[in-house]
Amino acid sequence: MRAAVVTRFGGPDVIETRAVPDPEPAAGQVLVEVAIADVIFVETAIRRGAYGEFFDVRTPYVPGSNLGGQVRAVGPGVDADWIGKTVVGRGVAFGAHAELALTATDLVEVPPELDLPTAVAVYGDGFTALMLEELAPPMAGQDVLITASAGGMGLLLIQLAHQAGARVVAAARGDEKLELSRAQGADVLLDYSRPGWEKSVLEATNGRGAGIVFEGAGGELGAAAFSVVTDGGWFSAHGAPSGGFAAYDPAEAERRGITVKGIMDLRADSTTTAVTGADVMTRAAAGDLRPVIDQVYDLDHVADAHRALENRTLRGKALIGLRR
Template sequence: MREFGGPEVLVAGEAPDPVAGPGQVVVEVEFANITFVETQYRATGAGPFPARPPLVPGNGVGGAVAAVGPGVDPALIGRRVVSGTGGSGGYAERVAVAADGLVAVPAGLAMDTAVALLADGRTALSLVRAAAPRPGDRVLVEAAAGGVGTLLVQLAGAAGATVVAAVGGPRKADVARGLGAAVVVDYRQPDWSERVREAVGGLDVVFDGVGGAIGRSAFELVERGGRMYSYGLAGGSWADVPDEAAAAREVTIRRGPPGNPARLLALTADALAEAEAGRLRPLIGQRFPLERAADAHRAIETRATVGKTLLTVHHP
């Protein structure tokens, strides 16, 4: 990626093999993670990633440790791991990452499942633990057919909540129903919030992965003492909810990422353990070979995807 712009700025090419520096390992990548925020970063440079072009994009990978740098235990070689990359380097056959940022993949878990949970699993677990939905709570999940949304539907349902899924289009509605959502609405329709009101009355919890006007409409459905957790900007901005409006109804609002690096590692490990135990199942809706990263970004941006999108790099 030599400049910011459309998906076409992602071009396959050759780069020198990475070398593990002190405290690092080299991972032979099997699958690379893609998140919506990476498409925003590619387009405009907006987002949490510090690097600037030219660069190899990609913020999460899974594979086997191929080499270790000075000060790193050689016993790690061959271990199956997932890891963040610090914001760049992931769309590649090999990447050097910090050894203290590795999360071991349980023996019984497929690597593609682990990578699908690397970012989305920790986000979903963090949100559900913070919101603590109770049996009978009415919980709205926006973008319920997306990577995080599909996990939130499962987790909220397992907690005994009545899950209301807001999605864009019939295909995504079918996905949400298949995951156990009790009520499904299409938030592309102008009366979607009225349909929620008719179905369940108000809401106790909102998981806002869209923001913007949809997030604001969702806030209006939250009953006194409810909770709203905003974690995504698919709509281009946080939901415009004035503090005084939230205070007037005693609605708790939280925005932003799930925590510091140590907490993120712990949440990722927990997500992988939940998946190994069969209690969490990521929906991998589409896979693209590494050289088609531009097509993967294009599909995400045009809202043509469901669940998680992965880049397939190596087949062990």
């Protein structure tokens, strides 16, 4: 089969398309003929060799986590009824950016209301967005600040907050991304490429600050977002595209009564929430989660997808298409 392979840690150029052996499903595994795969920012950091404390990855490896396609075979102990079904799931030890990939049995059959690209686009980000929705306080009547608002997950969070009755303050870089945020339900638009943007959060909330912050930008932008959480508020530091998660002083958070959630609270294998992949598909089929797909790259251009993520040129999601 053909696969994108990260040959060594480094820049996007280390990704090559190669012929590799077809995987064989072991006990408890499913072999999927991949049609569409997701690509998210954290994969670019892993490719550079970052986050070794979270991901045990050694080169060469096939990148990509979330995928969709048709089940071709199952391993011992797996119900053969899966064969032929169109599903979404997560690759085993990554591996999604290939014509064939292994998944565990926690995959989900795609409901008839969703096309496969939509199902894949919503699966990973939707999982995290619903975890955040469950972890956060009730959003009705709250001022909710969402940074990196025009990314795949930021747009879903805008939708959820808007549906919940929040006043949504969206922060992103540039007019085009902010208008996309408005289209998803944002009430206040702030360009965080402008110095002192966080002061506009206070102005927009009559000096109160935001009661809930979904912080997806990281770095200094994340630290600025933390500075405008209201006392007794809630803050999620889940994004790190700026090079690291939002820096904050735990002592200040405790003194001000701010609840902080980090990336370890959002692991798919976590027991902190009860969200399942089936929940994501159900909410997407109901129209609660509507992913915005910007670009679909083919297998020979996975490196270009990584560049687009790193250069912040995407408006929503990037996907990898495997069908010729």
